Amino acid sequence: MSHPHTEPPTPDQVDDLARRAAAGEREAMEQLLAAVRPRALAVCRGVLPHPADAEDACQDALLNVATKVGTWHGRGRFTTWMHTVCVNSARSTYRRLSRQASPVDVASHPRADRPDPRTTSVVAGTRLDLLEAMEVLERDHPQLVQPLLLRDVYELPYDEIATLLDLPLGTVKAQIHTGRRLTRPLLRDLTVEPR
Missing domain, CATH: 1.10.10.10 (Winged helix-like DNA-binding domain superfamily/Winged helix DNA-binding domain)
Known part of the structure; x- marks a missing residue:
């Protein structure tokens, strides 16, 4: 059984959802988070190469989007504002993981899903x-x-x-x-x- 393909919302529609979510509309918030989740995950994956780490950062980013949507004042696109939230969440996750890592972790898994930073594109x-x-x-x-x-x-x-x-x-x-x-x-x- 095929499902009809729904188009992702336009930037104007995302901005409208964000304004409505900031005003307290619960349904708009749910629609907004669903609409921006793929983009948030892509931003987090851009910072964190390991999928599980990127997923953790994405969840933090979406929570921050939900709690801070009112700080977007409509200057520029909502998705541009969201980029900053996602980058900050990904960097926070990176810092947390760096603090939690121990020399034993690296020694026991020297090649575990770690890209060679010298050959990975900036x-x-x-x-x-x-x-x-x-x-x-x-x-x-x-x-x-x-x-x-x-x-x-x-x-x-x-x-x-x-x-x-x-x-x-x-x-x-x-x-x-x-x-x-x-x-x-x-x-x-x-x-x-x-x-």
């Missing part, structure tokens, strides 16, 4: 050395991490990043340029030059 977003570099960059320059990830990993346009972060376009471009300059030496093998 653009694919699964470079473990990129995540480590972002952790280092965040210690001294936390304001540079978000614009850099949104541009070089998720390839959002500069103007969308400026809208999302509520910053002037020139500031965003300067932050991305500075972030790239500071991050390059931290990467073991930069195989793709950012645009």
Whole structure:
């Protein structure tokens, strides 16, 4: 028995669902979370290469979307705002997993589902050395991490990043340029030059 294929909602429809969910409509919230889940999982997979880790991060991201939907003020697309929530959730999951990992775990499973960061694309977003570099960059320059990830990993346009972060376009471009300059030496093998 075949099921009719339903088209995913348009960006305008997602924005409308988000506005209604923020206003307290429970059904709109359920529809919104169902609509954005595939995109949220894709964003998390872009940061975390292991499927179970990406799934955990996605669940955290969706919970954050549900509880923080009211902080999206309608500047830019809801999905652009959601990218930031998902990236933050994935990075939080990465930090938590890094803290929980022990040398015994690595020694007993030296090749368990771990991509070689020297041969994994920066653009694919699964470079473990990129995540480590972002952790280092965040210690001294936390304001540079978000614009850099949104541009070089998720390839959002500069103007969308400026809208999302509520910053002037020139500031965003300067932050991305500075972030790239500071991050390059931290990467073991930069195989793709950012645009």
